[in-house]
Amino acid sequence: MKKNLIHSIIIFFIFMIVILNLNGDKVQESIIYFPIDPNVSFQTANTSLNLVEQPQKDQYIVRWKIASTLERKAYLRQDIGLLFSNGKLVDGLGKWIENSRTINQEKKIPSQESAIFQAITFHHAELHEQENKIYSAQTMSADKLYVIQTPFTPLISFKKPESSLEKEWEERLNQKTSQFLQSSWEKGIKAYSINLGKYRIYPLTEFYFKSNIVPGFSKEESGKLIGTLWEGLYKNYFLGIKKADGTIENAIGSTIPLILISKDKSHIIVLTETTKGEPIILQQKIEHSY
DSSP states (O other), X not given: OHHHHHXXXXXXXHHHHHHHHXXXXXXXXXXXXXXXXXXXXXXXXXXXXXXXXXXXXXXXXXXXXXXXXEEEEEEEEEEEEEEEETTEXXXXXXXEEEEEEEEEEEEEEEEOXXXXXXXXXXXXXXXXXXXXXXEEEEEEEEEEEEEXXXXXXXXXXXXXXXXXXXXXXXXXXXXXXXXXHHHHHHHHHHHTTOOGGGEEEXXXXXXXXXXXXXXXXOHXXXXXXXXXXXXXXXXXXXXXXXXXXXXXXXXXXXXXXXXXXXXXXXXXXXEEEOTXXXXXXXXXXXOOOO
């Protein structure tokens, strides 16, 4: 009898641990849009890219940092970042902290080729108020870095070109990356018969507005548009690209997502291409009730 009781207690605690773990995973695997609280804002929200070292002659290291501070503690703080090199996803950063104001993240990215590094971050806070009401605070930040690595010149980096050499490399890398992305996006546009004239179009790395207001949308509409877009990107891109057959493919190596916002404000399309060359379309309905 005593053994059975002890056995039952052990099973109960194992069950509770499993439940807690499941709940913990659930929190870490979702970003959920809630109405924006206009009275809560971010004091700081930054994404930065900097060349920090050259461990070998043919290799260099870029430091990628994300930091943000809300003006008050939040029930849940979340920062999600994506880093692209020459138009392709090379890494992601994500962190979740309960009952906190601040999040800091840092990662060192090794590379061997001349590249444009582009990083964009969605900073988010889930705010639990009285009477079981839940609100959000959110903003975005971004950064860009050019790194030139050749056998014939010293390793250099810049964000805005100053010398004639830097301007030449900026133009060369911009053109190469732009041609690559245009070819990739056109494949998806053709595959899904998209009429571009019906959309406002932004590469994800340029879908960053300091005012957090999307052209053509009110402040309230923009908040919901940005929040629900990142909710979808997190579930269907950051955690892995969700394909039409239900399978999930790692997003590393995929192209910068192209954001297409319908001019009639009815829906958003996200286009990308997997590392295997498969065009992918994600679609979201734009909700207008607040």
